[in-house]
Each structure stands twice: as C-alpha cells, then as structure tokens.
Amino acid sequence: MKPLPTSPTTKYVPGRSIAEISEQYNIPADAIIKLGSNENPLGPAPSAVRAIIKHANNVSIYPDSDASALCDALSGYTGYPGANIVASAGMDGVIDTMMRMLMPGEAIIPVPTFSYYGITARTHHGTPVFVSRDENFGLDPQAILSQVTNETRVIFLCSPNNPSGNLVSESDLRTILAGCGDCNGCDGCGAVVFLDEAYIEFSERSMIHLVREYDNLMVGRTLSKAFGLAGLRVGYAVMPEKMRDEYLRYATPFSVSSLATAAGIAALGDDAHLKQSVKLVRDGRKVLMEIPFKVYPSEANFVLVDVSPHQSGEVCELLAREGIIVRDCSSFRDAGDTLVRVSVGTPEQNERVVEAFSEFKSCNVATL
Secondary structure (H helix, E strand, O other), rough: OOOOOOOOOOOOOOOOHHHHHHHOOOOOHHHHHOOOOOOOOOOOHHHHHHHHHHHHOOOOOOOOOOOHHHHHHHHHHHHHHHHEEEEEHHHHHHHHHHHHHHOOOOOEEEEEEHHHHHHHHOOOOOEEEEEEOOOOOOOOHHHHHOOOOOOOOEHHHHHOOOOOOOOOHHHHHHHHHHOOOOOOOEEEOOEEEEOOOHHHHHHHOHHHHHHHOOOOOEEEEEEEOOOHHHHHHHEEEEHHHHHHHHHHHOOOOOOHHHHHHHHHHHHHHHHHHHHHHHHHHHHHHHHHHHOOOEEEEOOOEEEEEEEOOHHHHHEEEEHHHOOOOOHHHHHHEEEEEEEOEOOOOOOHHOOOOOHHHHHHHHHHOOOO
C-alpha cells in the first residue's frame, strides 16, 4: 500500500476576489475591476448562456462518462480525431489525471510558472524538480534535460507561460521532446512533456501539430480563457492515441457536467465571439504596455510588470484600495517580490489601470 501523501509545502494561491476587496475596503462591488485572474472581460458567448438555460432541466441526468459529445466538438476545433482528445473539469482535472497515471516519480518544472504543477506532483507522491528560467523567463533546454533521470515522469512547459506571457520556441520544444524519450514515463513513450497552452488563442503560434510527430507529447488547453467559461471548468488535452488509452484508465468518469458540455459545444461553434475576445486582448495588451514600469512582452491575456524598486505586495495593496485587483506574483516560485501580473480588461479598465500605475509612480517619485 502506498503511504498517505504528505501535505504540499505550499498551497495554490488564487487571485483576490471582488467580495474580499469590497468587504475589506468598503468599496461597492460594482466599482471594483478584477484584473488578477486572467478572465475574459467579455464573458461567455451568448450562445453558451442559451445552451446552459436550454439544458438546465436535465441536470438530474448524468452526463456522458467521457464527455464524448464535447470531444467531438473539440475535434472540429483542433483538427484531431476524438481518439486523440480527452476532456475534464478544467485543465487542472486533466493534469491531475495525468499525474495519477505517471506518479510516483519526478516532475521537472521550469520556474517561475503556474504553481499548481508542483502542488499536484507532491500530492501524487511525486517530487518536483525546479529549473530556473533566464532573466527574460526563457528556457534552457539543456538545463532542463540535465535534470532528467530514470525517475523523470513528466516535464511541464507552459506556453504562453504564466505569469511571464512568453512562448516556448518550436526548436526548444523539439530538443526537449527528443532528449527525454528514453526515460520511464507512461507505457512505452518515455517521459511525458506536458505543454500547457491555456492562453494559446491569444498567441500567433501553437505547438499542437507536434502531437502527430512525438509519442510523448500531451498538449493541455482550456475553455476558461478565450472562451469565457472559467466558472464551468472545461479543460481538455490532445495526445497520441496510445497515451489517451492509458490516460482513460485513470480518468474520473462524468467529470465534465452536462451544462459545461452544452456550453462548451456552443462556445466552440461561436467563432465571432472568439475573434472578438482575441482582438480585445491583443488591442488591450498594447495599452497595458504603457504602464510606466518595465512591462514584459506577452502572448497571453495578461502582462507582467516589474515594479521595482517597489514591492509587488505594496503596489497590489495600494491598487486594491482604489478598487483595482491585480496579481501579486510573489507566490510564484522564483518570481521574486517585485512582479505584478495584470490581466487585460475592457478598454476602459485598461486605461484606468495605466492611470493608477502612473499616479502611484508619480507620487513615489515626488516623495524621493
């Protein structure tokens, strides 16, 4: 019998909520803008809302055990057959199932990045192995591969990376995929490379086509961001058919609710809303680049701001007092204590955020 898992040394730290800020600072909820959780400022497609209402009376009936109808819709969207696709309750659900399949063992994680990778590794009796990114949050494939051992089960790569917003290059990804193929991952495929493309719709380049070339690549995605379904928890992954067969042995049945399935199918079919969401983000990123601190270029629906010489916690707290929620990145491993992540909002919200940062900087300069 496996020993009970030890508690992770850290827990996932979510962005602050409107209710929390409203109560703490006595600000009306409708006066607060929430730009700390990378949500879609347009909300879901109207067609998705109509689908939820239409199917609401059927919630007493179990959904498809493997979300087959949703996977069929995802097949049309990704260009891969259903035999290469799985769906779950958010990408976190996909990751957890994968870790049940692969652990115990080691998980290599370039940091800073999405903190849940390390948490789920520990939860599933695994050992996270952290590798530092460079000063611009780029990857060093050889540094990653130098950490590969016979115990390596998975390498996590996030593209665009959270919280930095930069992409993994195809050449770096190919180097890593080729270099870890002789380890002991899932049956016969070497260590798995999990490529997290949660924000890929806002980017110009996806690596999903490489699933056809490599038998150790799993590409995770979500309908939470560009499709605006964060509250319904709809995630999916594309992978080689042999890996999918193994994955399904560990998957939780009925993990995607009937309402999430209906909304997801509708959202995937609403190309106009998707295009509008992507354009809003790409235009909004340009505005947020005007924040008067160092702003890193981003391919996601957020930008990363270095507020040094100030502390990220100080800046986030002062903005919260003004009714603006952004993300303090000090909870991200190796991110330091001067980085703030700002989600793209509506044009009016973006202008308000730039103005707030500008006022903060001018006030602090005046007091020097």
